[in-house]
Amino acid sequence: VRCSFPARPRHPPPLPASEGPLCASPARHRRGRPGVRRRCTRRKEEGRGSKQGRGGDTGIPQQGFHNTMAADDDGVDTHTAALTGTAVTLVLVCTFGGNLMQRLNNAYWFSSETTLAILLGFCASLPFCGWKPFDHVFTEEFDTIFFLYLLPPIIFESGYDLNQKDFFRNFAAILSFAVLGTVISTTVMGAGLFSLAQSEMITGINATSTKEAMKFGSLMSATDPVATLAVLGSLNVEPQLYSLVFGESVLNDAVAIVLFQTVDKLPDSDNFTLTWAQTFKIVAQFTGVGLGSIIIGICFGVFAAILTRKFLRDAHAHSEVTIILAIAYLSFLVSDALGFSGLMTVFFCGVMMSHYAKYNISDVGRETCANVTRVLAYLSETVLFIYFGFIILPTLSTSCDRQERENKYEIDWAFFFWTFLLANVARAAHIVPLTLLLNAAKTTPVAKRTRISMKSMFVMWFAGLRGAIAFALSLTFKGPNRRFVIPCVVLIILFTNVILGQATAPLLHFLKIRTGVVVTEEDGEESRGESFVASHAATPARERSSSSQGGVRDLGRMGEGASSRGSINMIASG
Numbered sequence: 001v002r003c004s005f006p007a008r009p010r011h012p013p014p015l016p017a018s019e020g021p022l023c024a025s026p027a028r029h030r031r032g033r034p035g036v037r038r039r040c041t042r043r044k045e046e047g048r049g050s051k052q053g054r055g056g057d058t059g060i061p062q063q064g065f066h067n068t069m070a071a072d073d074d075g076v077d078t079h080t081a082a083l084t085g086t087a088v089t090l091v092l093v094c095t096f097g098g099n100l101m102q103r104l105n106n107a108y109w110f111s112s113e114t115t116l117a118i119l120l121g122f123c124a125s126l127p128f129c130g131w132k133p134f135d136h137v138f139t140e141e142f143d144t145i146f147f148l149y150l151l152p153p154i155i156f157e158s159g160y161d162l163n164q165k166d167f168f169r170n171f172a173a174i175l176s177f178a179v180l181g182t183v184i185s186t187t188v189m190g191a192g193l194f195s196l197a198q199s200e201m202i203t204g205i206n207a208t209s210t211k212e213a214m215k216f217g218s219l220m221s222a223t224d225p226v227a228t229l230a231v232l233g234s235l236n237v238e239p240q241l242y243s244l245v246f247g248e249s250v251l252n253d254a255v256a257i258v259l260f261q262t263v264d265k266l267p268d269s270d271n272f273t274l275t276w277a278q279t280f281k282i283v284a285q286f287t288g289v290g291l292g293s294i295i296i297g298i299c300f301g302v303f304a305a306i307l308t309r310k311f312l313r314d315a316h317a318h319s320e321v322t323i324i325l326a327i328a329y330l331s332f333l334v335s336d337a338l339g340f341s342g343l344m345t346v347f348f349c350g351v352m353m354s355h356y357a358k359y360n361i362s363d364v365g366r367e368t369c370a371n372v373t374r375v376l377a378y379l380s381e382t383v384l385f386i387y388f389g390f391i392i393l394p395t396l397s398t399s400c401d402r403q404e405r406e407n408k409y410e411i412d413w414a415f416f417f418w419t420f421l422l423a424n425v426a427r428a429a430h431i432v433p434l435t436l437l438l439n440a441a442k443t444t445p446v447a448k449r450t451r452i453s454m455k456s457m458f459v460m461w462f463a464g465l466r467g468a469i470a471f472a473l474s475l476t477f478k479g480p481n482r483r484f485v486i487p488c489v490v491l492i493i494l495f496t497n498v499i500l501g502q503a504t505a506p507l508l509h510f511l512k513i514r515t516g517v518v519v520t521e522e523d524g525e526e527s528r529g530e531s532f533v534a535s536h537a538a539t540p541a542r543e544r545s546s547s548s549q550g551g552v553r554d555l556g557r558m559g560e561g562a563s564s565r566g567s568i569n570m571i572a573s574g
Contacts, residue, residue, distance in 0.1 A: 087383065093120060097113075098113035101116065118388060121385065122390070143473075146468070151472075152332045152342070152346050155250065155254070156377075157373040158350070159348065160328075160354045170240060170243050176434050178251035181248070181252070181434060184429055186221045186426075188217075189217035190218075216477070218259040218263055219474060220466065222470045223248070223463070226501075227502070232508075254341050258341045260473055266282075293342075296335045297347065297352065301352020304323070304352070315361075321372055328349050388471060388490075419492060431460055431461045459511070464496075465500060465501060471490070474486050
């Protein structure tokens with residue numbers, strides 16, 4: 001192919017003074033054009049020569065190497081890339097270290113990955129202390145990231161991999177502890193802190209308005225016993241005990257958030273007092289939000305079941321997983337947009353999908369969806385606790401605190417002591433009475449065998465650890481006392497997870513709680529399996545909350561002699 005070009009003029013016309021050729025232009029372009037060398041010299045002095053880069057010809061001032069990398073054409077910020085790489089590395093180390101810790105765990109001592117994630121995040125924050133970009137790590141907008149991206153996968157996985165048989169067998173007790181217990185705990189903590197503030201024993205709560213005390217009480221009523229559930233699931237304790245602790249923790253999160261948002265809508269008055277009319281309004285609004293959230297979750301679960309059964313046949317596994325996850329996340333967004341609780345909606349949506357839609361997809365899609373949900377939930381929890389450990393220094397230390405912030409955080413040790421004491425008192429105030437009432441209601445000989453023992457009641461009280469929900473809600477706390485609230489919540493989370501969480505295994509051994517329990521028949525008979533020390537078959541906590549099919553798979557692995565008939569019956573009942 002021959003290309004024809006227009007004839008080049010013998011002497012090109014001179015360019016204007018403002019538009020000169022590059023200094024590296026061939027000599028033939030500078031022939032007969034005086035002043036070109038002078039213009040090139042001037043441009044080199046101004047830093048726009050050819051050696052400074054291509055940007056010099058456009059008149060854009062060039063930057064240094066670091067600034068150029070920070071604002072490159074591809075939009076990659078070196079600070080963001082460094083923090084992201086640090087986070088990925090910490091997740092990798094936490095995952096690897098968690099698998100190594102399983103070899104050291106025994107019936108007398110058990111360390112969870114939650115403590116390891118907090119410790120890694122704290123250690124990783126030490127080199128960044130005093131670094132200017134470190135100020136942007138602790139952002140007050142983290143609650144949006146948490147509630148919108150990190151928490152929905154955790155709650156959905158709890159409902160999708162739920163052991164429905166044990167959950168609905170103890171549903172009345174779980175609902176009583178999660179709903180009535182949260183309301184009682186909020187009331188006891190709010191009243192106690194308000195009385196202490198009026199007597200000037202603490203300085204972190206407004207002494208003239210009950211709204212702030214009730215908000216903080218609902219915030220501290222959100223339990224997150226991740227470490228306790230890891231121990232209970234790995235040691236294979238009684239299914240009733242595990243179901244009560246697990247079910248209460250899942251529903252308690254959604255109930256605490258709804259109660260916190262309901263109290264937050266009360267009037268912002270310094271002389272505000274809670275009347276009976278306002279109490280009735282709070283209860284009505286709380287009930288309406290809860291029922292509406294459950295109905296929306298059930299509707300989306302039924303929609304997923306119909307869609308997968310009627311219109312999704314012979315589909316690829318990745319398509320099935322995408323549809324399941326998309327519908328679940330859409331239920332969360334729709335419920336939250338309508339003013340309901342998206343977390344409660346996505347939980348019951350996961351329960352409905354696990355009961356109906358899961359069996360409409362292929363075996364490969366079912367297994368892939370279960371694994372994907374577990375991975376997403378694990379990553380969300382790990383990133384959350386690593387971030388929590390990462391911001392301990394800017395929250396509690398004055399040396400790493402930002403100087404430009406108006407309200408710096410302050411630690412009131414009296415506030416921390418009374419909050420921790422009232423949190424335990426408030427939990428006992430609803431665990432003990434509700435347990436006695438539930439046991440008294442079981443009068444038949446068959447029902448008496450399912451009564452909650454005193455040992456299980458004590459473990460439930462001990463499992464009231466605070467975690468992600470309380471921390472995220474504390475970031476949304478507004479007002480001048482915010483500087484006291486956030487450090488207090490951080491200290492309580494650290495103490496309950498690092499100290500009390502590690503004491504769960506010794507407590508089970510001290511109370512002689514049965515471990516290694518395996519369900520062998522459909523009627524719920526239990527047998528004593530091998531001890532945790534002898535078998536070293538530590539079952540992950542999330543597998544204990546799996547569906548009935550996963551339970552059959554665990555029984556086959558543990559080799560406790562479950563009959564094939566019992567396995568078939570469990571699959572059919574599932």
